[in-house]
Amino acid sequence: FNVTIPHFNRQSYFELKTQLSTKHSDNQLLRIDLIFASEHHNGLLLYADDKLTEFYFIISIRNKILDITVRLDHFISTIQLPDVIELDTYVRLQVHILHNEIRARLNDGNISSRLLPFGSSFKSTLYLGGLPDSLISLYQQFHLDEGFQGCIHELSINERRLTFNNSEHHIILSAQNIDECIANPCRTGIASCRNGTRCIPIRNNDANSYKCICDDHISSLNTDCLTSSIDRCSLKPCDYDQQCINVYPTNYTCICKNCESGIEKIYFV
Structure with missing residues (x-):
């Protein structure tokens, strides 16, 4: 694969290797900054887990509302952001996973947060946009039909911006059904931003x-x-x-x- 701005078709996904924060000063485990436009009112946007501790967290779209759920064993904590997203309109989602707290913000809105009754941890792999066939049964568990449909313009993990091409072979472990987002106005040759903007x-x-x-x-x-x-x-x-x-x-x-x-x-x- 070699795309600039990936398009997902509900059966697509990236498997990514993340580098988790080990700084005790910020108590931060994972920081995600995502700019995307959804073409569908439902879909799985991101999934990560740790099967040894039975911990997982997901970011999903449900009826055009962003839903972030963290679970450990039988304990579940959920943030549902208050604003409804508009289809085909780009939004910025920021999510911070701490060891005992989760924080999220959509665009320039207020920060929503939940304290967790447990410490969070997960393996250093996450799925963006959907799930592989080996995990497809999880859609039913999460009350979702399929993965994300739309374009992801930018993804930053722990303040590092990811480029979706072969140069990131050490971070992108696998990919399926990824196409170029031809609808994005920022694709090469269309936009004219100058002087480093x-x-x-x-x-x-x-x-x-x-x-x-x-x-x-x-x-x-x-x-x-x-x-x-x-x-x-x-x-x-x-x-x-x-x-x-x-x-x-x-x-x-x-x-x-x-x-x-x-x-x-x-x-x-």
Whole structure:
């Protein structure tokens, strides 16, 4: 396999080897940062376990709501994030697994957390987007039909960004049914981010629906960084029944959520 932005079709998966944190100062076991767009309202996004301790945790989408579950033996702890995701719209999910706590946040929302009545541990392998045939019976156990359907733009594990190609052969152990996400506006030759800025997609199937952001190490004096940081939606310009989405570089679009017409208008400012 050799893809830039992977697309999953509900029978796809990556098997990844993770490097767990051993720093006692932060008490942190695993940190996941994920930018993705789902095309289906249900699906398994990530799974990891330790059969010796009967510990596992899963990240799943249930009726367009993100659900994070940690289990050890008969003890189960679940975080259900409050916001409903929009299909084909990219969201950022951050999950921190600590030895006795789990924390999660969607986009720039509030942090949801749960204290665990047990210490967490698992083997250094996780499955992204779905499960192999040897574990497919777990879908029924988790009350899910299949794996994730959609595009994963970025994945960082313990602050290391993963590239989905052969250069990561020491991290990607196996893969199945992975295709290139041709709908992503950040794919090569479409987006035009300059001076070290990084392309982040907003919606699939729209070549202009992306923004250019700056990594933390890039100077704030970079004019491209200053332009890309403008958030037109912060002024809440849309009607009450519409969702505002920033459109690169300085525009925004109001998407009708509950109205019958479903008309979208892009505003140039």
